[in-house]
Amino acid sequence: GKGEALDRVAAEALRRGTPPWLIDLGGQTIVGSKTPMDKSWKISIAHPSKRGEPVLEVELDSGVLATSGGSERSISVNGQSINHILDPRSGQPAGFRGSVTVWHPRGFSADILSTALYVMGPEEGLSWAEARDIAVCFFVLSDDTTADSYQVDVRPSHIFRQRFLQDTN
Numbered sequence: 001g002k003g004e005a006l007d008r009v010a011a012e013a014l015r016r017g018t019p020p021w022l023i024d025l026g027g028q029t030i031v032g033s034k035t036p037m038d039k040s041w042k043i044s045i046a047h048p049s050k051r052g053e054p055v056l057e058v059e060l061d062s063g064v065l066a067t068s069g070g071s072e073r074s075i076s077v078n079g080q081s082i083n084h085i086l087d088p089r090s091g092q093p094a095g096f097r098g099s100v101t102v103w104h105p106r107g108f109s110a111d112i113l114s115t116a117l118y119v120m121g122p123e124e125g126l127s128w129a130e131a132r133d134i135a136v137c138f139f140v141l142s143d144d145t146t147a148d149s150y151q152v153d154v155r156p157s158h159i160f161r162q163r164f165l166q167d168t169n
Contacts (some may be wrong), residue, residue: 003111
């Protein structure tokens with residue numbers, strides 16, 4: 001729903017010819033051109049297990065960044081986290097521990113892709129995205145459950161890397 005809402009806001013802003021703008025609906029961010037200073041907007045992508053902490057900062061000058069993950073709405077049962085995102089292939093909670101961020105020109109598409117790629121997981125999802133030139137980044141939590149601060153393995157597609165990480169590598 002957030003992606004569709006962002007698309008509708010963008011359409012209205014374009015119709016009205018509004019100045020540069022940014023809307024963040026919590027995990028889904030859209031911008032309507034560069035900032036008033038003609039710079040890209042700095043967007044923080046949340047850590048997959050600690051939503052209040054950034055794991056990566058990128059510069060966005062168009063389109064939508066949508067993030068799907070299990071940290072916000074999952075529940076804990078007998079000390080075990082149960083994911084709120086279901087895998088339609090099994091009907092069970094998705095098994096991936098991390099988050100996925102997708103860039104797309106349209107919010108609806110970014111929203112759908114981030115959830116679908118999350119369900120696929122990093123191996124299958126990254127392969128699928130690479131074959132379709134989708135700008136996606138998987139943030140994979142370490143398997144060390146005793147760590148106070150989970151390590152995050154950042155796995156971008158080549159399109160995401162070109163668009164957002166070209167200055168860091």
